[in-house]
Amino acid sequence: MRLNQNTMLLGKKVVLVPYTSEHVPRYHEWMKSEELQRLTASEPLTLEQEYAMQRSWREDADKCTFIVLDAEKWQAQPGATEESCMVGDVNLFLTDLEDPTLGEIEVMIAEPSSRGKGLGTEAVLAMLSYGGDPPTDSE
Secondary structure (H helix, E strand, O other): OHHHOOOOEEOOOEEEEEOOHHHHHHHHHHOOOHHHHHHHOOOOOOHHHHHHHHHHHHHOOOEEEEEEEEHHHHHHOOOOOHHHHEEEEEEEEEOOOOOOOOEEEEEEEOOHHHOOOOHHHHHHHHHHHHHHOOOOOOO
16 A cells, blocks of 8 residues: 555554565565464465565555564664564555445564564554544645
């Protein structure tokens, strides 16, 4: 979804940024994990397939994806890249384009050391807030 392509959501524990091609290599490494494949009902993809998936998700009108960054790492390290602070992703799937109030949210905290710290909870709450009142193209 292009609607969020210039949107950053700041929380206390997480920063949500649009999923771009720069995130794909790290995301691809995560998704090589059999555990994450099982937990997310995902099939292993090649790196080229992962880039294609990222492009399609950016273009699809019914999907909104943000990469979850660890806010503490991102803010504490001057010049830190988003990729070095990535911990997972959060997605909003619109299940009925004619009724934008119907949808599904999922979150994945892919970094094992980042689990159990409330990052996923905050990411979902931020996505609920964003999805409940999305900006318009004119804003």
